[in-house]
Amino acid sequence: MAFQSPEFTPDPEPLHQRQSLSPVESTLLIPLAARAHGERLFPGMALNDASAAATLARLQADVSCFLEDTLSVYGVLSRTRLIRELAHDFFVRHPQGWGVNLGCGLSAYFQWLDQGRNHWLDADLPHVMQLRHELLPLLGPRHHQASVDLCAPHWWQALGLPQGAHGRPVLVILEGVLMYFKACEVEAVLREFATHAPPGSELVCDTLSWMAMGAAARHPSVCHTRAQFHWGPRCLADFTRAHPRLHLKAEHPVLEGYHPASDWMCAAFRAVWGVPVYGVVQLALKD
Ligand SMILES: C[S@@+](CC[C@H](N)C(=O)[O-])C[C@H]1O[C@@H](n2cnc3c(N)ncnc32)[C@H](O)[C@@H]1O
Numbered sequence: 001m002a003f004q005s006p007e008f009t010p011d012p013e014p015l016h017q018r019q020s021l022s023p024v025e026s027t028l029l030i031p032l033a034a035r036a037h038g039e040r041l042f043p044g045m046a047l048n049d050a051s052a053a054a055t056l057a058r059l060q061a062d063v064s065c066f067l068e069d070t071l072s073v074y075g076v077l078s079r080t081r082l083i084r085e086l087a088h089d090f091f092v093r094h095p096q097g098w099g100v101n102l103g104c105g106l107s108a109y110f111q112w113l114d115q116g117r118n119h120w121l122d123a124d125l126p127h128v129m130q131l132r133h134e135l136l137p138l139l140g141p142r143h144h145q146a147s148v149d150l151c152a153p154h155w156w157q158a159l160g161l162p163q164g165a166h167g168r169p170v171l172v173i174l175e176g177v178l179m180y181f182k183a184c185e186v187e188a189v190l191r192e193f194a195t196h197a198p199p200g201s202e203l204v205c206d207t208l209s210w211m212a213m214g215a216a217a218r219h220p221s222v223c224h225t226r227a228q229f230h231w232g233p234r235c236l237a238d239f240t241r242a243h244p245r246l247h248l249k250a251e252h253p254v255l256e257g258y259h260p261a262s263d264w265m266c267a268a269f270r271a272v273w274g275v276p277v278y279g280v281v282q283l284a285l286k287d
Helices: 029-041 050-059 070-093 126-135 183-196 260-273
Strands: 098-102 119-124 143-147 170-174 202-208 246-253 278-285
Touching: 029 050, 029 070, 050 126, 070 098, 070 170, 070 202, 070 278, 119 126, 126 143, 183 278
Parallel strands: 098 119, 098 170, 119 143, 170 202
Antiparallel strands: 202 278, 246 278
């Protein structure tokens, strides 16, 4: 379905019920809406995501409430452009490497990142993967899909990902996922990556500060899904303390350029609290 006009009255039935998705699963509609229609609001941030528009059309979901939250739309476009760039750079360095999008929702990075010899795995909870099977075709023999529950143990081996000193490097993407996990679950996910990933592997995730914990009802997009924020870093060491191999490679701003007032607010927040209010971090392995 198409972008609704501002006069459109949203159906009072929660989105996740209409789509039979759980609250956290239904958060996938937020980035999908932004990628499908966000460039109408921010032409300079266009992604040319043909997949998102087609997927949303087939889903027939009303996403007008998400498009009213222009800061989140901007954040999704900005983080998608950044992650796409970081992944492209990773595959230049590791042409036969793996990209693994954990909690992939209905995103479609491989449309941009097939560089001839690299592999790509999209993985999410079983219900979401069932939806993906219906909506999104695989893009060739090096494109893979699998169900995973990242809160269950041993998911790296269950997904059959490369491991050990001679395995192909893996780029793990966790986008819009970790803020819905409890602190112990985040630590276990990072430890699983650091324990098994071959040398040269990296992990990229977005990060929402601890101040948002428990406050999803006040988030203008997430409130429509009834999901909750359970985790946010209090310091950047929260990303690396799970395992001695983990190393913070870079921190990237995401909301910069939305508005001078939000630029100032983000910079002030970072200076006072030592973590971004919202941003992307890139972890590498010390090998
Ligand atoms: C905000 S959406 C982000 C989707 C996608 N990464 C994107 O940016 O379009 C959060 C996703 O995390 C997934 N997720 C939540 N808990 C999960 C878990 N325990 N294991 C795997 N995926 C999970 C949800 O199903 C949902 O697709």
